Amino acid sequence: MFEITFLGTAASVPSTSRGLSSLLVEHGRQRFMIDCGEGTQRQLMASGLGFRRLDTILLTHGHLDHLLGLGGLAGTLNLWRATERLAIHAGPAPLRLARRLLEDVVWPDASPRLALEWRELAPGPFVTGPELTVSAFPVRHAAPDCFGFLFEETPRRHLIAERLDALGVPAGGERGRLAHGEAVTLPDGRRVEPEEVMGSERIGRRVAVVGDTESTDDLLEHVRGVDLLVIEATFLDQDRDKAKARSHLTVGQATALARDAGVGELWLNHQSPRYPAGAVEREARAGFGNVHVAADFDRVTVG
Ligand SMILES: [Zn+2]
Ligand SMILES: [Zn+2]
Structure with missing residues (x-):
């Protein structure tokens, strides 16, 4: 069983109701934070989920709205001794950026008590346990070395x-x-x-999380048949030229992917404040039946 909690669902800049990108995927006692935008540690406090067992952070890419909160969060984890180690997984370029943030800005003179582990992602599985496999797959966006993530339970009766x-x-x-x-x-x-x-019957749930992306044809094989897909949908279809120019998806592209891939449930993330309330939801429902527009602190169970 997976539990997914949205900690920040805004695109590029926060609003009074949406924090910057971050979400938590929990499977049993394992916790994976995906992206860590500015303010994530406060969102985590407000969510009531707490800081314990938070020892793995996956970065989709290196844009600052997805990683600037890492410095503050790592500082607090170290101060509170909430965990002894923190593994940060990212593609080569975003990993270098995260490393500069923590080593040159947060701890320029002394090493933290917290053991920092820098794990460079390549396509394929990078967490393989008896209960769960987590794989990375490449994503196209206006930044180098972007990845999406597929969480797969080991099928069991x-x-x-x-x-x-x-x-x-x-x-x-x-x-x-x-x-x-x-x-x-x-x-x-x-x-x-x-x-x-x-x-x-052997049952194993599958969840895919994609951050910012400019295309969907390359994602189809990776998200086919998942029980739940989280993906960005920054623009309405009327703004597809802007979406293309800024390397993001429209709602229509995201829902078409969910249809083509036979996804069970679709959650749209990375929301722009430019649209009136309900506009994204209306367009989304026209494109895919089981769709939700994520709000901060939404929590969904897959199991
Ligand atoms: Zn973004
Ligand atoms: Zn981005």
């Missing part, structure tokens, strides 16, 4: 609640062990095998 109830398996530890493929003995002495309570 799931417990069927009705069978558990019928057999009287209590909520708690027994169900957890069955989910991991272990047989359990109930308090009355009966033994329950995982085969008795598991469905045959």
